[in-house]
Amino acid sequence: MMALSKITTIDRRWIWLVVMIAFAIPIIRPLAIPIKVSEDTRIAFNAIESLPEGSVVMLDVEMWMRYYSELGPTTEAFIYHVLKKNLKLVIWASSPEGAPFAETALRAVNPENMGKKYGVDYVHLGYIAGGEKAMASLMTDIHGTVTTDYYGNNIKDLKIMENVRSSKDIKMIACVMSTQPDDRVRQYSITGGIKWIALTSGGWVPGIKPFVASGHVLTTVGGIRGGAEYELLVGRPGSGLISTDITSVTLLLMVALVIVTNIGYFAERASRRGKK
Amino acid sequence: MAWYRRPEIRIIIVALTTILVITDFFIAVKTYNDFIKQLLVWSVIISGFTIVLGAVNIGVVHGKHIIKKTPGQWYFSLWLIICVIVTFILAAGSEGIPAMKSAYDYLINNIHTPLTSAAYGLIGFYFASCIFRAFRGRNSYVAVFLLSGCLTLLLNAPVTELVPFIPAVGNWVVAVPNVAGTRGIVIGAAVGIIAAGLRNILGLERGGLLAEE
Numbered sequence: 001m002m003a004l005s006k007i008t009t010i011d012r013r014w015i016w017l018v019v020m021i022a023f024a025i026p027i028i029r030p031l032a033i034p035i036k037v038s039e040d041t042r043i044a045f046n047a048i049e050s051l052p053e054g055s056v057v058m059l060d061v062e063m064w065m066r067y068y069s070e071l072g073p074t075t076e077a078f079i080y081h082v083l084k085k086n087l088k089l090v091i092w093a094s095s096p097e098g099a100p101f102a103e104t105a106l107r108a109v110n111p112e113n114m115g116k117k118y119g120v121d122y123v124h125l126g127y128i129a130g131g132e133k134a135m136a137s138l139m140t141d142i143h144g145t146v147t148t149d150y151y152g153n154n155i156k157d158l159k160i161m162e163n164v165r166s167s168k169d170i171k172m173i174a175c176v177m178s179t180q181p182d183d184r185v186r187q188y189s190i191t192g193g194i195k196w197i198a199l200t201s202g203g204w205v206p207g208i209k210p211f212v213a214s215g216h217v218l219t220t221v222g223g224i225r226g227g228a229e230y231e232l233l234v235g236r237p238g239s240g241l242i243s244t245d246i247t248s249v250t251l252l253l254m255v256a257l258v259i260v261t262n263i264g265y266f267a268e269r270a271s272r273r274g275k276k
Numbered sequence: 277m278a279w280y281r282r283p284e285i286r287i288i289i290v291a292l293t294t295i296l297v298i299t300d301f302f303i304a305v306k307t308y309n310d311f312i313k314q315l316l317v318w319s320v321i322i323s324g325f326t327i328v329l330g331a332v333n334i335g336v337v338h339g340k341h342i343i344k345k346t347p348g349q350w351y352f353s354l355w356l357i358i359c360v361i362v363t364f365i366l367a368a369g370s371e372g373i374p375a376m377k378s379a380y381d382y383l384i385n386n387i388h389t390p391l392t393s394a395a396y397g398l399i400g401f402y403f404a405s406c407i408f409r410a411f412r413g414r415n416s417y418v419a420v421f422l423l424s425g426c427l428t429l430l431l432n433a434p435v436t437e438l439v440p441f442i443p444a445v446g447n448w449v450v451a452v453p454n455v456a457g458t459r460g461i462v463i464g465a466a467v468g469i470i471a472a473g474l475r476n477i478l479g480l481e482r483g484g485l486l487a488e489e
């Protein structure tokens with residue numbers, strides 16, 4: 001019992017070393033752990049699959065660049081899926097770093113390689129300031145809200161924007177986000193009348209679930225695992241699938257740490273009671 | 277006290293603007309709705325000034341360190357100010373000058389993104405040591421919290437699909453007790469916001485701008 005109670009005194013640098021080894025093993029020797037596609041991701045995939053050709057999909061990107069390793073794979077897979085289905089894609093950023101985030105994802109997908117043309121099949125409107133007010137404004141009058149795209153082109157000169165003027169012209173919205181969904185529920189679901197897909201980090205899935213249950217949000221595609229599942233579904237294996245091994249090993253390690261520290265804690269308590 | 281400095285004037289301004297914005301939801305008169313939309317645009321512009329305020333504050337705080345040559349700090353402050361100025365110049369210039377846009381893109385994609393990702397990745401290590409030191413079942417409430425947290429963690433690990441009951445239990449935890457609890461929190465927060473808004477309208481909230489001098 002005394003030996004077990006010493007667990008709680010382990011220097012945290014040993015913990016860091018164990019974590020580093022856990023990160024490294026799947027990179028050096030991929031484990032190829034099979035993944036099963038969850039119902040939530042399948043709902044998102046089927047929602048895009050069911051849209052008729054030429055329908056307009058809006059992608060609202062709110063993430064910061066530091067989250068690209070987690071949500072980049074999901075965003076890339078989604079953009080690839082929308083363009084592969086010959087749908088029209090309108091991207092805008094609701095945060096300043098969302099614009100380069102979306103730009104990075106677009107460059108990774110390389111729509112021109114898929115035979116798509118900028119301004120005809122997809123457009124990147126860049127960052128639109130205002131948060132919820134920008135969302136409200138876009139739902140009612142896109143051309144009144146933004147006049148130039150991310151690259152400085154007048155949106156009136158872009159063919160894709162000719163018939164995209166308000167929420168009435170948009171069939172589906174997806175939001176790359178990691179925050180409370182209230183503002184989007186108010187503007188997209190209630191005012192715009194469009195159910196939307198949350199492409200969110202794994203930690204925020206529980207926070208958005210109540211809105212999925214109430215029917216305001218269509219579904220969530222959570223974290224790197226959701227991204228890996230979406231890559232599987234669209235047939236574009238990428239960094240999401242590569243990262244699932246690392247995710248599995250490190251999450252199992254975290255749970256193991258909880259178990260080990262509790263063993264040490266209860267052993268310490270027992271030995272203290274024994275001394276009394 | 278001069279009449280324009282009286283707290284009642286400030287209370288009236290706050291109350292009036294709050295009531296005007298709230299009643300926009302209930303009044304369908306185009307002129308009124310357009311006026312409120314313009315008011316909200318002004319609020320976006322004003323909130324943009326907070327970024328300027330933040331930048332000025334950074335300059336003041338770190339400028340003091342540079343001037344006083346605070347040991348162990350002043351060179352970091354100098355580097356911070358240089359980075360802020362360079363990023364601002366590149367971002368502002370990227371709107372019209374292609375060369376500056378390429379430089380700004382390079383800064384974001386090849387310097388800012390890898391550095392912020394690396395800094396964010398370090399959280400994983402601190403998270404692990406935090407788990408080891410703090411996640412101990414001191415009582416039954418903490419034990420339930422730990423158990424549900426572990427199940428949610430395992431839910432995100434693809435390997436646990438190999439164990440049949442883990443995804444089922446984890447999904448149930450997220451779909452049932454979590455939804456119930458989060459709904460309660462959201463409704464409670466909304467009621468709290470309404471109460472705070474009413475206190476502002478009625479002038480009962482006397483902190484900050486509404487404090488008597």
